[in-house]
Amino acid sequence: MIIGMLNQKGGVGKTTLSVNLAASLARTGARVLLIDADPQGSALDWAAARQGEPLFTVVGFPRATVHKELNHLGHGYDHIVIDGPPRVTDLARSVIMASEVVLIPVQPSPYDIWAAAEVVSLIQEAAIYKEALKSAFVINRRIANTVIGRDVKEALAAYPIPVFETTITQRVVFAEAAAQGLSVHEADPNGAATTEIEALRDELQRFAP
Numbered sequence: 428m429i430i431g432m433l434n435q436k437g438g439v440g441k442t443t444l445s446v447n448l449a450a451s452l453a454r455t456g457a458r459v460l461l462i463d464a465d466p467q468g469s470a471l472d473w474a475a476a477r478q479g480e481p482l483f484t485v486v487g488f489p490r491a492t493v494h495k496e497l498n499h500l501g502h503g504y505d506h507i508v509i510d511g512p513p514r515v516t517d518l519a520r521s522v523i524m525a526s527e528v529v530l531i532p533v534q535p536s537p538y539d540i541w542a543a544a545e546v547v548s549l550i551q552e553a554a555i556y557k558e559a560l561k562s563a564f565v566i567n568r569r570i571a572n573t574v575i576g577r578d579v580k581e582a583l584a585a586y587p588i589p590v591f592e593t594t595i596t597q598r599v600v601f602a603e604a605a606a607q608g609l610s611v612h613e614a615d616p617n618g619a620a621t622t623e624i625e626a627l628r629d630e631l632q633r634f635a636p
């Protein structure tokens with residue numbers, strides 16, 4: 428499966444979810460490639476912070492030709508996760524063209540809900556050429572027991588893109604694990620963050636079998 432993690436808005440959790448989803452897929456025994464398509468190179472920084480053996484391969488390819496190079500780059504891998512850049516529209520288009528499934532992390536804030544219009548229109552544009560393209564929102568940094576946490580699914584329903592049932596809660600372990608180049612599973616195997624990431628992978632694999 429080729430998964431693009433995309434949102435034009437910065438700081439919504441594209442890299443956090445890319446790294447942890449890639450780690451979760453790798454734990455199933457699959458060969459996983461993470462393509463860092465962001466000029467900031469955050470996924471590469473994550474890999475560089477890591478002390479132990481890599482869980483999966485990470486390469487940097489922050490160019491708007493990623494969809495053309497994908498056959499070459501992704502040869503021999505079962506799953507490819509592409510960590511997209513914020514803002515850069517030509518790169519985002521290329522990531523969408525490369526992907527089978529686009530996941531859009533959104534934070535439960537009205538600003539994030541409004542800003543999602545941009546990536547939704549890029550996806551709709553691409554869907555004209557790519558009929559089989561699938562996409563879904565993933566709510567990230569949900570704060571438990573808040574009204575906005577409950578209302579966000581409703582607000583996102585205004586867009587013609589489904590919202591995953593799985594939500595990822597705001598948890599410090601995501602940042603703590605990243606600082607050491609670890610997945611949340613390695614940092615806290617029995618923790619709630621790990622359970623949520625496993626649920627995300629499971630829902631993704633049911634969404635795009």
Ligand SMILES: Nc1ncnc2c1ncn2[C@@H]1O[C@H](COP(=O)(O)OP(=O)(O)OP(=O)(O)O)[C@@H](O)[C@H]1O
Nearest residue numbers: 437438439440441442443513568596597598601602
């Ligand atoms: N569920 C979460 N709980 C706690 N912190 C989180 C969570 N998701 C992301 N973060 C933190 O939020 C910040 C932004 O996350 P991240 O870098 O993954 O976003 P991004 O969309 O990749 O940003 P950019 O647009 O700059 O590439 C990071 O400090 C990260 O550790």
Ligand SMILES: [Mg+2]
Nearest residue numbers: 441442465469
């Ligand atoms: Mg990022």
